Amino acid sequence: MKLFLAVLTLFLMAVILAATERTSSKAELFDPAMQQSYELRCRGGSLKFNSTPGRTASSGEQMMNVTIDFAVGTQAAGKGKPNLNPGQCSWIDRGFRPGEPPQIRLEMVYFAQQQQALHGSAVDRTPTAAERYPDAQNVPQYLSDSAHYWTFWVYNTSHGYLQATANKYFKQLIVVPPRDPKIRPLPADRPSNVNLN
Numbered sequence: 001m002k003l004f005l006a007v008l009t010l011f012l013m014a015v016i017l018a019a020t021e022r023t024s025s026k027a028e029l030f031d032p033a034m035q036q037s038y039e040l041r042c043r044g045g046s047l048k049f050n051s052t053p054g055r056t057a058s059s060g061e062q063m064m065n066v067t068i069d070f071a072v073g074t075q076a077a078g079k080g081k082p083n084l085n086p087g088q089c090s091w092i093d094r095g096f097r098p099g100e101p102p103q104i105r106l107e108m109v110y111f112a113q114q115q116q117a118l119h120g121s122a123v124d125r126t127p128t129a130a131e132r133y134p135d136a137q138n139v140p141q142y143l144s145d146s147a148h149y150w151t152f153w154v155y156n157t158s159h160g161y162l163q164a165t166a167n168k169y170f171k172q173l174i175v176v177p178p179r180d181p182k183i184r185p186l187p188a189d190r191p192s193n194v195n196l197n
Contacts, residue, residue: 037153041077045086045146064136072096086146106164
């Protein structure tokens, strides 16, 4: 009888271990970090943000679950100057297709400058603080301005929203044309409107 119970116990442990292994390998297939993400550009102005408290990170920082609702772009946002209206998001290479969700979800730290505040250092409260310390407080404020843009790398969950795996502010690269060596500025002591006749 003791032998039977020992064999039964070992058998049950093997079944549990196999089930756990199978479950963890399925979980790895749906790991957000393993999903291929695509670049989505958004223009500030009338994006709708909603934040709810999330988990506490191992660093002790409070994380927030952030939802962003937006108007879908019908044209590609482009890689240079974005082709977007205020409150609109679009893929870099194409407009939204019918059925693609107009919502982004992501996890974001509540206050990215917690360490500075705890140690008495200055906290950046400028309108562009989100460019250096993005968090659930300053990104919505930053994107309330239609002159500001943000890039999200997302994948479609097929559950009515796009899951962000990364995000960062976006600024158009301004290219200054090279100076023509044949054109020289006038000296400061010479008048600019000179009749050479």
